[in-house]
Amino acid sequence: xxxxxxxxxxxxxxxxxxxxxxxxxxxxxxxxxxxxxxxxxxxxxxxxxxxxxxxxxxxxxxxxxxxxxxxxxxxxxxxxxxxxxxxxxxxxxxxxxxxxxxxxxxxxxxxxxxxxxxxxxxxxxxxxxxxxxxxxxxxxxxxxxxxxxxxxxxxxxxxxxxxxxxxxxxxxxxxxxxxxxxxxxxxxxxxxxxxxxxxxxxxxxxxxxxxxxxxxxxxxxxxxxxxxxxxxxxxxxxxxxxxxxxxxxxxxxxxxxxxxxxxxxxxxxxxxxxxxxxxxxxxxxxxxxxxxxxxxxxxxxxxxxxxxxxxxxxxxxxxxxxxxxxxxxxxxxxxxxxxxxxxxxxxxxxxxxxxxxxxxxxxxxxxxxxxxxxxxxxxxxxxxxxxxxxxxxxxxxxxxxxxxxxxxxxxxxxxxxxxxxxxxxxxxxxxxxxxxxxxxxxxxxxxxxxxxxxxxxxxxxxxxxxxxxxxxxxxxxxxxxxxxxxxxxxxxxxxxxxxxxxxxxxxxxxxxxxxxxxxxxxxxxxxxxxxxxxxxxxxxxxxxxxxxxxxxxxxxxxxxxxxxxxxxxxxxxxxxxxxxxx
Amino acid sequence: xxxxxxxxxxxxxxxxxxxxxxxxxxxxxxxxxxxxxxxxxxxxxxxxxxxxxxxxxxxxxxxxxxxxxxxxxxxxxxxxxxxxxxxxxxxxxxxxxxxxxxxxxxxxxxxxxxxxxxxxxxxxxxxxxxxxxxxxxxxxxxxxxxxxxxxxxxxxxxxxxxxxxxxxxxxxxxxxxxxxxxxxxxxxxxxxxxxxxxxxxxxxxxxxxxxxxxxxxxxxxxxxxxxxxxxxxxxxxxxxxxxxxxxxxxxxxxxxxxxxxxxxxxxxxxxxxxxxxxxxxxxxxxxxxxxxxxxxxxxxxxxxxxxxxxxxxxxxxxxxxxxxxxxxxxxxxxxx
Numbered sequence: 051x052x053x054x055x056x057x058x059x060x061x062x063x064x065x066x067x068x069x070x071x072x073x074x075x076x077x078x079x080x081x082x083x084x085x086x087x088x089x090x091x092x093x094x095x096x097x098x099x100x101x102x103x104x105x106x107x108x109x110x111x112x113x114x115x116x117x118x119x120x121x122x123x124x125x126x127x128x129x130x131x132x133x134x135x136x137x138x139x140x141x142x143x144x145x146x147x148x149x150x151x152x153x154x155x156x157x158x159x160x161x162x163x164x165x166x167x168x169x170x171x172x173x174x175x176x177x178x179x180x181x182x183x184x185x186x187x188x189x190x191x192x193x194x195x196x197x198x199x200x201x202x203x204x205x206x207x208x209x210x211x212x213x214x215x216x217x218x219x220x221x222x223x224x225x226x227x228x229x230x231x232x233x234x235x236x237x238x239x240x241x242x243x244x245x246x247x248x249x250x251x252x253x254x255x256x257x258x259x260x261x262x263x264x265x266x267x268x269x270x271x272x273x274x275x276x277x278x279x280x281x282x283x284x285x286x287x288x289x290x291x292x293x294x295x296x297x298x299x300x301x302x303x304x305x306x307x308x309x310x311x312x313x314x315x316x317x318x319x320x321x322x323x324x325x326x327x328x329x330x331x332x333x334x335x336x337x338x339x340x341x342x343x344x345x346x347x348x349x350x351x352x353x354x355x356x357x358x359x360x361x362x363x364x365x366x367x368x369x370x371x372x373x374x375x376x377x378x379x380x381x382x383x384x385x386x387x388x389x390x391x392x393x394x395x396x397x398x399x400x401x402x403x404x405x406x407x408x409x410x411x412x413x414x415x416x417x418x419x420x421x422x423x424x425x426x427x428x429x430x431x432x433x434x435x436x437x438x439x440x441x442x443x444x445x446x447x448x449x450x451x452x453x454x455x456x457x458x459x460x461x462x463x464x465x466x467x468x469x470x471x472x473x474x475x476x477x478x479x480x481x482x483x484x485x486x487x488x489x490x491x492x493x494x495x496x497x498x499x500x501x502x503x504x505x506x507x508x509x510x511x512x513x514x515x516x517x518x519x520x521x522x523x524x525x526x527x528x529x530x531x532x533x534x535x536x537x538x539x540x541x542x543x544x545x546x547x548x549x550x551x552x553x554x555x556x557x558x559x560x561x562x563x564x565x566x567x568x569x570x571x572x573x574x575x576x577x578x579x580x581x582x583x584x585x586x587x588x589x590x591x592x593x594x595x596x597x598x599x600x601x602x603x604x605x606x607x608x609x610x611x612x613x614x615x616x617x618x619x620x621x622x623x624x625x626x627x628x629x630x631x632x
Numbered sequence: 633x634x635x636x637x638x639x640x641x642x643x644x645x646x647x648x649x650x651x652x653x654x655x656x657x658x659x660x661x662x663x664x665x666x667x668x669x670x671x672x673x674x675x676x677x678x679x680x681x682x683x684x685x686x687x688x689x690x691x692x693x694x695x696x697x698x699x700x701x702x703x704x705x706x707x708x709x710x711x712x713x714x715x716x717x718x719x720x721x722x723x724x725x726x727x728x729x730x731x732x733x734x735x736x737x738x739x740x741x742x743x744x745x746x747x748x749x750x751x752x753x754x755x756x757x758x759x760x761x762x763x764x765x766x767x768x769x770x771x772x773x774x775x776x777x778x779x780x781x782x783x784x785x786x787x788x789x790x791x792x793x794x795x796x797x798x799x800x801x802x803x804x805x806x807x808x809x810x811x812x813x814x815x816x817x818x819x820x821x822x823x824x825x826x827x828x829x830x831x832x833x834x835x836x837x838x839x840x841x842x843x844x845x846x847x848x849x850x851x852x853x854x855x856x857x858x859x860x861x862x863x864x865x866x867x868x869x870x871x872x873x874x875x876x877x878x879x880x881x882x883x884x885x886x887x888x889x890x891x892x893x894x895x896x897x898x899x900x901x902x903x904x905x906x907x908x909x910x911x912x913x914x915x916x917x918x919x920x921x922x923x924x925x926x927x928x929x930x931x932x933x934x935x936x937x938x939x940x941x942x943x944x945x946x947x948x949x950x951x952x953x954x955x956x957x958x959x960x961x962x963x964x965x966x967x968x
Contacts, residue, residue, distance in 0.1 A: 117967075179851075179852055181849070181850030193778075194776050194854065195779070195797050195851065195853070196851070197852050198850070198852045283838055283839060285838055286838045286966055286967050296804065299701075300705055300804040300959070301704075301708060301959075302711035302712050304711075384866055385849055385850055387871065387872075405681060406678075406681055407681065407684075407697065408677060408697075411697070469712070473712070474715070474717070482717045482718035484712065484716030484718055485718045567699070567720055568670045568672070568698075568699045568720040569670075569697060569720075579677070579700060579701065582701075582702075582805075582840060582843065583677060583700065584676075584841070584844075584845040584862065585676070585677065585678070586846055588677075588678075
């Protein structure tokens with residue numbers, strides 16, 4: 051392996067070898083990101099083969115589409131406001147006050163985000179309404195004939211808002227970390243009160259992160275399928291993702307051009323939001339250099355118990371009550387019956403864990419798809435990081451765009467694009483991917499790539515090139531350096547990315563709802579199927595099981611945290627932020 | 633940092649490695665092998681699983697897996713797979729024979745000449761033995777026992793006391809609901825105006841039959857339109873619901889079974905059809921709370937005698953032709 055070092059003028063030492071990884075990364079990105087995007091554009095602009103954008107225009111002008119677009123915009127916007135308010139308060143409590151039990155608060159609050167949206171919607175659906183086991187127990191259940199208040203515009207907006215609030219909290223916490231402590235200390239010396247410091251110093255410095263958090267919540271709500279599907283479809287309240295789903299799942303391939311047009315519409319709305327937030331972010335003050343970043347400066351004194359009670363109530367509403375309700379709904383003999391000691395039964399658990407082949411198969415499917423996607427993407431992240439950090443010069447922007455695009459766009463767009471790509475058997479090979487697990491895996495690789503790349507690329511960027519250069523000068527070739535120097539440094543970040551991909555894919559419904567087939571139903575699909583079939587008890591039992599799995603995974607990762615680079619465990623509260631000042 | 637990576641990754645590599653094995657196994661199952669059957673059905677999950685378990689007890693070497701969804705959606709899935717050149721199903725067990733007639737006309741079904749239909753009345757199966765009815769599933773009215781009155785006619789759903797408290801399945805999600813819409817609009821003198829009046833009475837039509845059961849049993853709505861076996865069965869378990877056969881009659885579907893012409897396992901598929909038509913299979917349907925198609929099998933508890941159920945008729949040929957028009961007319965009335 052050791053070869054004599056030869057000088058090569060003009061090209062930096064480390065770029066002389068391994069350029070092929072750039073091409074590897076480019077081919078992968080074109081396959082999972084550019085091709086589906088082009089398939090979607092082609093189907094919406096040229097549905098019958100020839101260029102005919104009028105089809106798209108007339109489709110989008112239909113009253114039901116206009117209504118669904120309005121519903122989508124309105125629910126996303128209002129829910130984003132709720133997310134920002136709640137997530138903002140949560141971040142404030144964690145980052146600047148001396149509230150106790152912050153770690154637990156942040157962990158539990160973030161856990162409400164990692165409960166799959168369809169499970170959260172189901173939990174809130176069982177929480178209110180005449181059949182609510184919780185309300186029946188305390189004698190507050192509304193009279194029969196009262197509609198379930200969650201099955202409404204308000205229900206959708208509230209559940210979306212609660213579900214995406216942790217995203218805002220985590221984004222803001224990242225922002226708080228860049229605030230220099232000396233600014234706050236200076237204000238304290240001048241005698242400024244905490245509320246004043248917060249308003250005049252902290253808030254302006256995190257305004258960019260606030261805009262970014264609001265955009266994330268808006269786009270996440272816009273693309274959410276599970277919540278409007280469970281809370282809106284039964285009352286015919288349609289958003290764009292549920293309209294697309296209903297069209298395609300009831301009418302089949304005959305409406306593929308129509309749903310392609312709808313997907314482009316969703317994509318455009320999301321893109322506008324992303325661009326707008328990028329503008330806001332650019333206008334925000336640049337991050338300040340700081341040796342010591344913000345520490346909790348807001349001493350609550352007498353009000354601390356009140357604030358802590360408030361924080362506990364947040365956890366109660368976003369996590370404890372819904373999960374409790376779901377648990378109780380899973381042990382009644384038949385939905386609508388009052389829960390009593392003598393009537394409670396674990397029949398539904400037996401049904402979903404032992405009797406029903408479909409659920410067992412779904413556990414296998416979700417574990418396999420999420421596991422394989424996580425593993426593959428962890429390794430793909432290495433050449434991709436090489437490409438964007440070392441070899442791509444003018445094409446860097448394009449690569450980043452291709453990496454981010456499938457995740458930034460709503461999942462339903464990726465699902466439709468993937469169907470379009472594989473609706474016909476592959477040319478030449480004459481193999482059909484539709485109906486196999488590979489089509490879902492493809493969509494997962496496309497959609498979750500960025501989750502795996504982010505931590506690896508960040509680590510790569512901060513790696514000192516000195517060791518690698520020394521090795522290169524000593525004659526170590528590209529593969530030797532990759533094996534002995536690069537990969538070992540990247541491993542923790544690869545593991546962290548893989549875990550993120552796994553957790554996200556394991557909970558996923560939006561993509562698989564349209565791509566499943568016999569033998570490839572995911573947990574999300576099976577749970578939604580139970581609920582649609584009226585088997586609320588079984589759906590609740592399955593929901594509880596998935597919450598347990600996700601909770602256990604989160605705890606496991608929490609234990610791994612000391613071995614991982616900072617900032618890759620999404621719900622982790624940095625020690626420097628979490629510790630109260632003595 | 634270096635050591636930490638080595639401690640973290642092996643667990644993930646191992647886990648995902650196992651997963652990869654699982655995925656390869658799943659891919660293998662996509663191409664049917666000897667002894668495997670895939671059933672696409674609109675039966676509720678628990679019923680489908682019981683039916684398959686009973687079949688497997690008799691044919692332990694055949695592995696049957698199933699996919700459940702409303703008939704229109706099962707058909708949409710199947711049509712997508714056919715277009716992609718990879719239909720997954722060997723067998724269809726769906727709500728209505730109209731859909732079967734459509735598939736038969738397209739040459740998508742396989743005749744089962746050897747099926748023993750001697751016990752069945754003509755008309756409950758295709759004359760050329762492409763499809764066979766397995767049950768009689770009627771659509772009537774469900775109400776919550778806390779409702780103010782007992783509905784006896786379809787027109788009772790238009791009463792002001794029921795305003796805002798009615799839920800029904802959508803033909804977008806349910807095959808029985810499609811036939812019901814065709815039957816009801818053909819039988820009632822006001823035709824589609826009946827549905828417009830229902831909408832004016834704030835009736836809701838979003839999901840499928842299971843959703844109707846959930847909403848009425850849970851007391852979110854007091855009245856609903858639904859297939860018979862769901863409320864009759866849940867009432868026996870203790871749910872606060874009652875089922876009514878309205879005086880103008882009920883609509884009916886026959887839950888036919890058929891073999892797809894693209895099946896890779898015709899022998900096992902025929903055995904499955906034979907099992908459903910056998911007295912044993914029909915008795916299982918009875919135990920599950922269905923009105924079995926076999927005339928000699930008893931009527932389940934909670935049902936009136938066979939002869940006393942009044943059926944509304946519908947024009948099968950016209951319904952097949954107008955299938956999408958009916959769905960569109962319905963959803964134009966009911967979508968918010």
